[in-house]
Amino acid sequence: MAAFSPRFTILLPTPSPSPSSPLSASATLQQLADWDCGLACVSMVLTALNIPRSSPAELHGICPLQNIWTVDLAYILRRFGVEDFTYYTSYIGVNWQYLSKSFYRDSITEDQSRVHALFAGAADRNVRIVPMILDMNDIRRFLISGKYAVIILVNLSVLNCGTCTKKGYEKISGDDFVGHYILLAGYEPDSDTILYRDPGTNEVLCAVDADDLDVARSSLGTDHDAIVVRVA
Ligand SMILES: [Zn+2]
Numbered sequence: 611m612a613a614f615s616p617r618f619t620i621l622l623p624t625p626s627p628s629p630s631s632p633l634s635a636s637a638t639l640q641q642l643a644d645w646d647c648g649l650a651c652v653s654m655v656l657t658a659l660n661i662p663r664s665s666p667a668e669l670h671g672i673c674p675l676q677n678i679w680t681v682d683l684a685y686i687l688r689r690f691g692v693e694d695f696t697y698y699t700s701y702i703g704v705n706w707q708y709l710s711k712s713f714y715r716d717s718i719t720e721d722q723s724r725v726h727a728l729f730a731g732a733a734d735r736n737v738r739i740v741p742m743i744l745d746m747n748d749i750r751r752f753l754i755s756g757k758y759a760v761i762i763l764v765n766l767s768v769l770n771c772g773t774c775t776k777k778g779y780e781k782i783s784g785d786d787f788v789g790h791y792i793l794l795a796g797y798e799p800d801s802d803t804i805l806y807r808d809p810g811t812n813e814v815l816c817a818v819d820a821d822d823l824d825v826a827r828s829s830l831g832t833d834h835d836a837i838v839v840r841v842a
Contacts, residue, residue, distance in 0.1 A: 646670065648678045648791040650809030651761045652686050655793065658759070658841045661690050677717040680763055680835040681728045683791070684737050687839060694840035697737070698744040701833040702729050711787050711831055743834040746824050752838055753797035753804065761837040765829035766790035771808065771816035779811065787831040792816070794823075 649669040656664035673686055684697040704722045708714040732739050744760075752758040766788040795815070796805035802820045807813075818826075827834060 646678070647809045648680070648683045648761070649673065649686075651791045651793045651807075652683050654807060654809070655687070655759055655761065655839050655841060656690055656692070659692065661692075664690060677721050679721065679725050679728075680761075680791075680833075680837065681725060681732070681737075681739070683761060684732070684739070684837055685728060685735070687837070688735060688737050692839060695738070695837055697739045697835070697837045698742055699739065699833050699835050700741070700743045702739065702741050705833060708831055712785060713787050713789055713831065744836045744838070746820060749794065749804070749836070750797050750799075750820065753794060754799065757840055757842045758838055759841045760794035761791055761839065762794055762823075762827055763789055763791055763832045763835040764823070764826040765831060766810075766826075768822075768829060769818060769826040770822065771811075771813070771818055772803075773813055773815070773817050774808075774811060787829060789831060 646666060650666050653664050653666045653669055669686060672689070673682060675682065680697060680699065684695070687695050704718060704725050706718075709718060729739065749760060752760060767786060769790070769792075790808075790810065792809070793807045794804055795807055797803070797820075798805065798817075803817050804820050804823050805815050805817050806823075808816045827836070
């Protein structure tokens with residue numbers, strides 16, 4: 611960790627106590643249903659960029675899907691005029707390995723043609739997709755710059771937030787894979803801790819060891835999906 615500045619950095623401003631502040635809204639913004647964590651993360655990014663009409667409810671209106679894929683989120687960022695973002699993935703398209711996962715089984719066939727069309731049209735729509743696994747050190751550097759947020763797909767079953775665990779919050783459990791989007795928002799080099807907002811909780815900031823995040827974002831089912839977006 612010596613390569614990193616020992617300065618604590620958090621890119622999203624600390625929420626003001628005023629409930630009218632857009633950033634205080636983004637800080638506590640929770641998903642509305644059990645499938646829209648991705649929309650909630652995009653909404654937090656758009657709110658940080660002061661882009662209006664980007665609440666989760668409004669995003670539902672333009673993306674009325676229940677099976678939201680990361681490529682859908684990238685297209686929404688483009689639709690709202692966000693310029694500087696890149697979607698990294700280890701798999702372009704619909705990964706048929708996931709047919710064995712109950713999380714995907716019901717929807718994967720109906721999603722296939724839609725998702726493939728989005729990937730195929732991405733270059734023409736100026737949606738930048740890079741077929742590689744974003745290195746954890748790159749994630750650390752993006753976060754410590756204070757300029758980028760990362761929407762990342764994790765397996766919630768193996769993601770353990772230190773803050774929520776201390777408070778004794780119950781976690782969804784059961785399946786071996788529960789896909790969940792979270793928004794990485796900061797990095798603490800002394801403890802090698804990633805700070806993030808989890809739209810499934812009302813915690814302002816959750817915290818996880820970087821190595822543990824790496825495990826959760828590398829589970830079979832995530833394709834290592836991550837969208838790095840400049841927010842400052
Ligand atoms: Zn937490």
